[in-house]
Amino acid sequence: MGLQRRRHPERWVIPAVPPTYVLSTAALLLLVVFAFLSLLAPPLPDHPSFPHPLFCHRCSHLPSLLVFSPSVLSLNLFSLFEFLIAIFGLLKNPVELQRNVVAADPFRVPSGGGSPVSDLWGSKQAKYFYGCSNASSEFAKEEAITQPNRYLMIATSGGLNQQRTGITDAVVAARILNATLVVPKLDQKSFWKDASDFAEIFDVDWFISSLSKDVKIIKQLPKKGGKVIGTPYTMRVPRKCAPTCYETRVLPVLLKKHIVQLTKFDYRLSNKLETNLQKLRCRVNYHALRFTDPIQEMGDRLIRRMKARSKHFIALHLRFEPDMLAFSGCYYGGGEKERTELGAIRKRWKTLHTSNSDKERRHGKCPLTPEEVGLLLRALGFGKDVHIYVASGEVYGGEETLAPLKAVFPNFHSKETLASKVELAPFAAFSSRMAALDFIVCDGSDVFVTNNNGNMARMLAGRRRYFGHRRTIRPNAKKLYSVFLNRTCMAWEAFASKVRTCQKGFMGEPNEVRPGRGEFHENPSTCICENSKKESATTYHIQSKIGIENGKSNSTRSIGEPTDNPSTDEESDWRDFDYGENTPLGGSLNGTDQEYNLFIRSEVPDLQEMLSD
Ligand SMILES: *[C@@H]1O[C@H](CO)[C@@H](O)[C@H](O)[C@H]1NC(C)=O
Ligand SMILES: *[C@@H]1O[C@H](CO)[C@@H](O)[C@H](O)[C@H]1NC(C)=O
Ligand SMILES: *[C@@H]1O[C@H](CO)[C@@H](O)[C@H](O)[C@H]1NC(C)=O
Ligand SMILES: *[C@@H]1O[C@H](CO)[C@@H](O)[C@H](O)[C@H]1NC(C)=O
Ligand SMILES: *[C@@H]1O[C@H](CO)[C@@H](O)[C@H](O)[C@H]1NC(C)=O
Numbered sequence: 007m008g009l010q011r012r013r014h015p016e017r018w019v020i021p022a023v024p025p026t027y028v029l030s031t032a033a034l035l036l037l038v039v040f041a042f043l044s045l046l047a048p049p050l051p052d053h054p055s056f057p058h059p060l061f062c063h064r065c066s067h068l069p070s071l072l073v074f075s076p077s078v079l080s081l082n083l084f085s086l087f088e089f090l091i092a093i094f095g096l097l098k099n100p101v102e103l104q105r106n107v108v109a110a111d112p113f114r115v116p117s118g119g120g121s122p123v124s125d126l127w128g129s130k131q132a133k134y135f136y137g138c139s140n141a142s143s144e145f146a147k148e149e150a151i152t153q154p155n156r157y158l159m160i161a162t163s164g165g166l167n168q169q170r171t172g173i174t175d176a177v178v179a180a181r182i183l184n185a186t187l188v189v190p191k192l193d194q195k196s197f198w199k200d201a202s203d204f205a206e207i208f209d210v211d212w213f214i215s216s217l218s219k220d221v222k223i224i225k226q227l228p229k230k231g232g233k234v235i236g237t238p239y240t241m242r243v244p245r246k247c248a249p250t251c252y253e254t255r256v257l258p259v260l261l262k263k264h265i266v267q268l269t270k271f272d273y274r275l276s277n278k279l280e281t282n283l284q285k286l287r288c289r290v291n292y293h294a295l296r297f298t299d300p301i302q303e304m305g306d307r308l309i310r311r312m313k314a315r316s317k318h319f320i321a322l323h324l325r326f327e328p329d330m331l332a333f334s335g336c337y338y339g340g341g342e343k344e345r346t347e348l349g350a351i352r353k354r355w356k357t358l359h360t361s362n363s364d365k366e367r368r369h370g371k372c373p374l375t376p377e378e379v380g381l382l383l384r385a386l387g388f389g390k391d392v393h394i395y396v397a398s399g400e401v402y403g404g405e406e407t408l409a410p411l412k413a414v415f416p417n418f419h420s421k422e423t424l425a426s427k428v429e430l431a432p433f434a435a436f437s438s439r440m441a442a443l444d445f446i447v448c449d450g451s452d453v454f455v456t457n458n459n460g461n462m463a464r465m466l467a468g469r470r471r472y473f474g475h476r477r478t479i480r481p482n483a484k485k486l487y488s489v490f491l492n493r494t495c496m497a498w499e500a501f502a503s504k505v506r507t508c509q510k511g512f513m514g515e516p517n518e519v520r521p522g523r524g525e526f527h528e529n530p531s532t533c534i535c536e537n538s539k540k541e542s543a544t545t546y547h548i549q550s551k552i553g554i555e556n557g558k559s560n561s562t563r564s565i566g567e568p569t570d571n572p573s574t575d576e577e578s579d580w581r582d583f584d585y586g587e588n589t590p591l592g593g594s595l596n597g598t599d600q601e602y603n604l605f606i607r608s609e610v611p612d613l614q615e616m617l618s619d
Contacts, residue, residue, distance in 0.1 A: 114498055115381065115414060119389030126387050127318050127452050131516045132475035138535035139288035139472075141220065142281075152222045156185035156260050159227075159238050159267035163193050166207070166441040167461035168272045171527055173208075174290045175275035177221050178283050179268070182249045183257055186222040189213070190271070192438070200438040207438055209296045216294045220286055227265065238267035248276040249283075277526050287526065288533035292472050297442050300432060304425070305446025308395075311424045312447070315417070316393045320383065321451030323444070323466070324398040325373055325458040331402050336372035337363035340403065348402075370484025374457040376407055378490055380414035382481060383455065385505035393417040395424075395451060397444035421447070454514075455479040464528040470514060472530055478514030 119126075158180045162172035173190050180187035189204050204210055214223045227234050239259055243251065260266045268274065279287070296302065312319045331338060332351035338344060366372050374382065383392075394415045401407050412418050421430065421443050433439040441462070448454050448466055456463035459480065470476040485508040493501050511518045521531035 113494055113496065113501065115384055116498060117390040119384070119387040119392070126477070128477050129475050129513075129515050134537045135475055135516050135534055136537065137288065137292065137472040137474075137533055139285045139292065139533045141285060141289070145220075145282045145286075147219055148222050151181075151184045152186055153184045155264045156183060157188060157227060157235075157238075157265040158183060158185040158260070159188045159265065160190040160271045161193070161267060161269045162190050163270045163272045164196055165461065166438045166445070167465045169193055169438075170291070170295065170465060171273060171461070172271040173204075173295065174287050174527070175273075176268075176271060177217060177223070177290045177294075178275055178279070178286055179252060179256075180221045180223075181283065181286060182252050183260060185260060186224055188227060189223060189225050200436050202436050202438050205298075206436075207297065207301070207442060209298055212296050213294050217290065220289065236263075236265050238265040239263040240267045240269055242269050243274050245273050246276045247274055249279065251276075278522070279526075281532055284526065284530070284532035288472065288530055291527065291530075292469060292533075297446065301439055301442045302446065304429065304433065305443050305450070307429075308421055308424050308443060308447045309450040312393060312395055312419065312451075315419075316391075318452040319393045319395060320388065320453045320455060321395045321397060321448040322379060323448055323454070323456040323458070323462055324376060324379065324396055324401065325456075325460055326376060326401045326403075326407065327399045328402040330373075334366065334372055335363055336366045338372075338375055338402075367487055368484070370482070370487065372483065374481050374483060374486070376401070376457070377410035378486070379455065379457050379481070380411040381490070381493070381501075382479075382486070382505060382509075384414055385502035386479070386509060388415075388453075390414065390416065393419060395419050395447050397421075397448055451476075453477040453479060455481075457481065459483075464525060467514070468526075468528045468530050471516075472533055475514060475516050479509070480512045480514075482508045482512045 124130075158176070160172065160176040160179075162169040162176075164172075169190075169192055176190050177187060189210060192200075192202065192204055192207065194201050194203075204213075210225065214225075217223060227236070227238075229235065241256070241259060243255060247255070256266060256268070297305070328348065329351055332348040333355065335352070340347075363372075384390075392415060394417060396418060398420065408418075421440070427434075430440075433443060445462065445466070448462075449469060454466055454470060454476070455478075456466075463480065467478050467480060470478045486505065489501065489504045489508060496504075516534075519529045519531075521529075523529060526532075
């Protein structure tokens with residue numbers, strides 16, 4: 007009976023006792039007037055609440071007054087509000103009122119981490135796994151298979167990591183064809199026009215010698231009587247070409263012409279291969295491809311400088327370049343200015359159809375904003391004292407865009423802040439060498455996080471799995487979307503808890519992605535072994551606290567499998583471009599017009615190819 011009356015929707019207007027009614031109405035009136043005045047006042051700058059036009063989302067269950075400007079309310083109004091509530095509470099049922107107050111608790115980002123997760127800096131399960139890519143005894147030695155007069159040349163394509171994929175697969179393609187591989191040519195004409203050749207980025211002698219049992223690799227075509235033995239026949243294979251595809255398409259040409267050059271070589275070998283070939287992929291990618299000493303030493307120096315600042319550090323690969331944002335077709339909350347600017351860039355790709363930015367976001371196809379990355383990390387439990395290394399190209403909106411992230415993580419570093427201009431001089435003019443430095447630091451970080459699912463993010467995710475499942479956080483953008491959208495409707499704790507739920511299966515835990523799912527370079531499951539047979543029965547099911555908090559995890563359907571993962575075998579879109587990985591922080595759109603034109607001319611056919619893939 008009493009319960010029923012309490013639930014009555016009109017309880018606020020039914021006067022229980024006349025004097026109470028008068029008093030409560032007066033109090034409410036005062037409250038409304040005060041709230042109105044408060045809203046006219048400017049928000050207080052030292053109390054970030056991250057208002058964002060995109061996210062001023064009306065919450066149906068709360069009065070909108072309490073939603074629009076929580077920081078203002080929290081400072082100017084909140085104590086008064088509580089005071090009035092207290093008076094009011096004396097007259098009405100106090101328990102019932104308590105519930106209403108809780109809903110109005112503002113969204114305040116705490117500075118402490120307060121993580122409920124004990125293995126934030128590294129997975130406890132990692133020690134049960136290790137990378138295993140040695141060839142089995144039945145894998146024939148190079149001398150036994152290499153046929154004379156079969157030379158495979160490769161021209162890679164794209165940015166550093168896309169090229170890395172191409173180089174890795176080139177070795178395997180040569181193996182499939184029983185051919186001698188000529189050291190791959192790097193893409194010097196892509197968007198970033200880095201003139202470096204293979205030997206200026208990678209240790210070429212090590213590359214050749216460490217693979218000597220698998221594939222015969224030479225630096226250039228042999229000469230006969232002072233003349234190169236021939237000119238290559240140039241062709242292109244389809245994307246994700248399987249071994250039989252190489253045998254039917256390339257082998258006949260190779261037998262006839264003897265020298266074949268495959269162009270635009272990036273994702274040209276199928277994901278699924280027999281174990282021996284997958285392991286070869288891992289030997290190339292994780293052991294044979296080493297950066298040159300100057301690059302590796304500079305990268306190591308940057309890592310040492312981060313470690314000198316704190317015991318652990320996070321590396322963030324942040325992609326937020328204007329062209330990439332334009333290409334993504336997403337809206338990032340910058341109003342008409344953003345729509346105009348990104349729209350103008352978008353027009354340069356004449357083949358792009360108009361996009362539905364809301365749909366892109368709902369499907370998890372939009373990179374997180376710097377602000378969202380900051381909130382994600384804090385929600386996962388990283389406090390304000392944590393040091394962050396940010397690997398980033400030009401950030402659209404510059405410092406203004408980065409400010410909310412820096413407010414959450416003030417210990418903000420980049421290669422430009424850690425090293426002097428003089429130290430960076432040998433690398434600065436070469437986009438791939440700069441990208442390599444970022445690659446090394448991201449690889450050497452305790453926690454690696456990205457706001458995107460591009461080539462570098464995927465390459466590093468796989469590499470970090472192989473070398474001991476080091477903590478790698480990939481935003482589950484598809485699920486985070488609605489949490490970010492609704493964040494002003496909840497208290498911080500509720501928000502943080504939802505974020506942690508979304509991130510289950512996206513934390514770089516062993517076995518969070520089912521073997522064979524996703525792209526191989528991202529999930530090299532064939533090359534990951536468990537420590538002992540005894541453990542294996544259990545470890546497959548055990549995940550860290552992050553992995554199984556809600557008990558939903560189960561080995562038949564791992565939470566991180568690509569139903570929630572934006573990257574699938576079939577998909578390939580703007581994320582396949584990593585040309586923007588490496589302009590120095592604070593660069594500008596400037597001076598690239600020529601390059602844009604070049605980019606458009608040379609890339610449009612492929613762009614179409616990728617989108618229709
Ligand atoms: C792989 O081979 C190397 C040397 O060839 C050896 O040192 C290493 O222990 C091997 N790894 C495994 C997992 O067998
Ligand atoms: C490569 O050599 C192996 C071993 O001789 C042979 O079984 C295979 O058919 C050859 N493949 C091609 C494409 O020549
Ligand atoms: C966000 O709000 C919308 C509409 O109010 C609701 O449908 C959705 O379930 C909410 N999402 C979360 C994660 O709270
Ligand atoms: C895992 O989930 C599937 C379906 O979601 C269910 O059929 C299966 O029994 C579950 N396995 C375990 C071990 O909980
Ligand atoms: C372009 O670069 C020049 C100097 O190189 C600079 O003066 C100018 O302000 C830049 N323009 C833009 C739009 O950033």
